[in-house]
Amino acid sequence: MPESENTMYIRSNGISAEGTRDQYADGKAAKVWEVFIGDTKVRTMNYRNFLVNMLRNRGCRRILDVACGTGVDSIMLVEEGFEVVSCDASDKMLKYALKERWNRRKEMSFENWVIEEANWLTLYDDIKDHVKGGFDAVICLGNSFAHMPDNFGDQREQKQAITNFEKCLRPGGLLFIDHRNYDSIMETGSAPSKSIYYNSKHMTDIKTSVLIVAGKPAMVSLDYLISTGDETSEFRLSYYPHQLEVFKKILRDIFGHNSYHEIFGDFKELRDNDNPAFYIHLIEKSE
Numbered sequence: 001m002p003e004s005e006n007t008m009y010i011r012s013n014g015i016s017a018e019g020t021r022d023q024y025a026d027g028k029a030a031k032v033w034e035v036f037i038g039d040t041k042v043r044t045m046n047y048r049n050f051l052v053n054m055l056r057n058r059g060c061r062r063i064l065d066v067a068c069g070t071g072v073d074s075i076m077l078v079e080e081g082f083e084v085v086s087c088d089a090s091d092k093m094l095k096y097a098l099k100e101r102w103n104r105r106k107e108m109s110f111e112n113w114v115i116e117e118a119n120w121l122t123l124y125d126d127i128k129d130h131v132k133g134g135f136d137a138v139i140c141l142g143n144s145f146a147h148m149p150d151n152f153g154d155q156r157e158q159k160q161a162i163t164n165f166e167k168c169l170r171p172g173g174l175l176f177i178d179h180r181n182y183d184s185i186m187e188t189g190s191a192p193s194k195s196i197y198y199n200s201k202h203m204t205d206i207k208t209s210v211l212i213v214a215g216k217p218a219m220v221s222l223d224y225l226i227s228t229g230d231e232t233s234e235f236r237l238s239y240y241p242h243q244l245e246v247f248k249k250i251l252r253d254i255f256g257h258n259s260y261h262e263i264f265g266d267f268k269e270l271r272d273n274d275n276p277a278f279y280i281h282l283i284e285k286s287e
């Protein structure tokens with residue numbers, strides 16, 4: 001399989017500007033998602049080592065996965081014995097999660113697995129019957145949050161979504177949220193095709209396009225080409241390029257500046273001069 005070629009070209013038009021519409025609605029990405037993310041065992045092992053330990057060590061039991069997609073991370077948590085509520089805005093993605101729950105319905109933990117359609121902008125209202133006293137942890141992983149575009153140029157919808165995540169937590173509850181290292185993508189002009197999340201042997205190319213608005217990077221589009229030998233699939237996903245310092249400030253403004261906030265790089269403690277593919281933020285809701 002040829003090595004990925006990453007190219008960056010600047011476009012002022014032609015990039016989908018899909019708002020909070022479902023980028024997965026045509027079903028293309030959903031269909032090849034499991035191929036895209038590669039060996040789920042490797043990916044799941046990363047999660048098991050990092051997330052499960054972190055959740056257990058902090059006494060978390062009830063987890064809300066706000067971007068469950070096809071269910072990869074939620075399934076791992078259900079298998080590990082957590083009580084999981086999973087949601088996503090895309091019914092095309094959710095249908096794979098629903099299918100897995102149905103296939104494994106005879107296992108008690110899967111029968112109890114709650115799956116709902118919900119949008120981050122209306123999340124609390126969409127799932128309020130399940131919030132009860134608040135979740136021990138909310139997870140928004142797999143580069144999901146960057147799917148939300150900045151429609152107004154001031155990230156107000158991002159802030160509304162994170163406020164909803166915070167509202168779904170109990171006091172002392174934890175938010176785990178990640179984003180690609182867009183600072184590095186902006187600097188180098190390319191996104192690594194292999195990373196902690198995406199280990200696929202079948203990924204042949206990712207083309208990186210950056211939309212600049214008023215001199216500022218406003219959207220990054222990644223055109224994925226996946227070839228499994230017999231079949232070739234192409235799909236495009238667009239992301240808001242979160243910068244680490246700005247994202248830190250948004251989290252701290254919402255959770256409070258005295259809240260416990262730790263940042264990991266590719267599931268490891270972040271050290272100076274690290275250049276990870278992904279940043280993962282852990283922030284705690286004040287008691």
Ligand SMILES: C[S@@+](CC[C@H](N)C(=O)[O-])C[C@H]1O[C@@H](n2cnc3c(N)ncnc32)[C@H](O)[C@@H]1O
Nearest residue numbers: 067068069088089090093119120141142144147
């Ligand atoms: C990159 S996928 C990741 C799914 C899963 N966490 C994984 O890692 O495989 C991102 C998911 O975020 C969902 N999403 C994007 N914007 C959303 C929104 N505003 N509300 C709810 N879900 C959203 C998409 O539908 C998609 O399933």
